[in-house]
Amino acid sequence: MQYKLRFSLLLLIVLSSINSYAYNENQNYDQIENPINTQQGAEDNHYLLPRDSVANKNQESNIIPSAYFEHTSWLDNRRKENGELFMKYVPLQSFQKSLINEQFTANCVPSFKNSSIIFLGIGGYQLIGKNFYFGGAASGGYMETGYSDKKGSLFIFYGGLDFLYQIPMGIPACSLFCGSLIGAGKLNLLSEKNMYSKLFWVIEPKTGIQFIFNNEVAIRLSGSYLLSQDISSDRKGSFIADDFESGLRLRNLVYSLSFNWGDF
Numbered sequence: 001m002q003y004k005l006r007f008s009l010l011l012l013i014v015l016s017s018i019n020s021y022a023y024n025e026n027q028n029y030d031q032i033e034n035p036i037n038t039q040q041g042a043e044d045n046h047y048l049l050p051r052d053s054v055a056n057k058n059q060e061s062n063i064i065p066s067a068y069f070e071h072t073s074w075l076d077n078r079r080k081e082n083g084e085l086f087m088k089y090v091p092l093q094s095f096q097k098s099l100i101n102e103q104f105t106a107n108c109v110p111s112f113k114n115s116s117i118i119f120l121g122i123g124g125y126q127l128i129g130k131n132f133y134f135g136g137a138a139s140g141g142y143m144e145t146g147y148s149d150k151k152g153s154l155f156i157f158y159g160g161l162d163f164l165y166q167i168p169m170g171i172p173a174c175s176l177f178c179g180s181l182i183g184a185g186k187l188n189l190l191s192e193k194n195m196y197s198k199l200f201w202v203i204e205p206k207t208g209i210q211f212i213f214n215n216e217v218a219i220r221l222s223g224s225y226l227l228s229q230d231i232s233s234d235r236k237g238s239f240i241a242d243d244f245e246s247g248l249r250l251r252n253l254v255y256s257l258s259f260n261w262g263d264f
Contacts (some may be wrong), residue, residue, distance in 0.1 A: 026145070029058035080127035082218075082262025086205045087121035088139060089255045092225070099247040100154060100189065107237075109152040117154070119254075123162055127263075131166040137181060149192045156250075157229075158185025158202045166210070172258050178207040185228065187248065194237030198245070200228040204254065218260040226252045 092115055095237040101111035121139025128134050136157025145152050160183015167176040190194040208222025228250035 003254070020248075023254050025155070029153050030050050046152065054166075063108045074129060080263040082125055082260050083135065084123040084125070084260045084263065085221075085259050086121050086123065086137075086139070086220075086256055086258035088121065090119060090141060090252050091116045093251065095247055096252075103189065103194075103196075104145065104152045104191065107152070107194055109191050112143060112145050112152075112154075114143055117143055117156065119158070120147060123258075124212070125162070125164065125262075133164040133166070135162055135178075136160065137162040138183075152189075152191045155188045155190075156185065158200075158203065175210050175212075176206075176207070177210055178220075180205040181224075184231070189248075191237075194235075196233070196235045198233035198248075199231040200250070202226065202228045202250065206254075206256070208256070211229075215264055216261055218264055219256040220256070220260060222256045224249045224254040226254050 019137055097112060097115060104111055119139040119141035122212055123135060123137030125133040125135035134209065138157070140155065143154045162179065162181045162182055163263050164179035165176045167178070169175055170242035181202070183202055185202050187198050187200065203224050204224045206224030208220055210218055210220045213217045228244065230249065235247060
């Protein structure tokens, strides 16, 4: 009998607590001012449904499409980040190609037949402000000529901080952009017994156009100009000439195609 009495009292206390909590929630909800009726709510584009439209005590709850629930502006203000895979087509200047081939010929290595280098690279950016993207990118290109012990190669790698500023064109799926990469790189020119290597600063101003296919995929076409300034160099063997170092400073036009993914 005592156990039944204790159980009844405990059940009564639990039910009273639940009823009190429900009443307080009811009162709090009724005190909420619909944001749409305030200036701040209208500016923030908030919409709060009337209480009776969410549930009716005398009728079954209505299924309300998700589009009618409260809309918040956090989606518009979220951090926008995107990654990038790109390819660069870099035509060699005629004097650059001549200098390289002179070095190879002096070392019994066949001359380069190609007049350009293809670079492959990767980058990443984050939106800072309204139209300003800041991040980094790096890429490298490789060429070789000859065979077995008479082989020569040229490898160029560079990367650094990269920024873009988007210029709206009035078309949601299309915009112009301009920006620049500022960083450093390395150049290696190798044959079987000779080596020339140098480090350099690099700046690459660019401009282009961006096509957005949806909120997560875009393609960029751009043109840029690559400029370098030597930091230091190292050589082995006879792989050097008087005007070789200054002649291999980068002064090249660059044409790029990039595939971008993320938030746009």
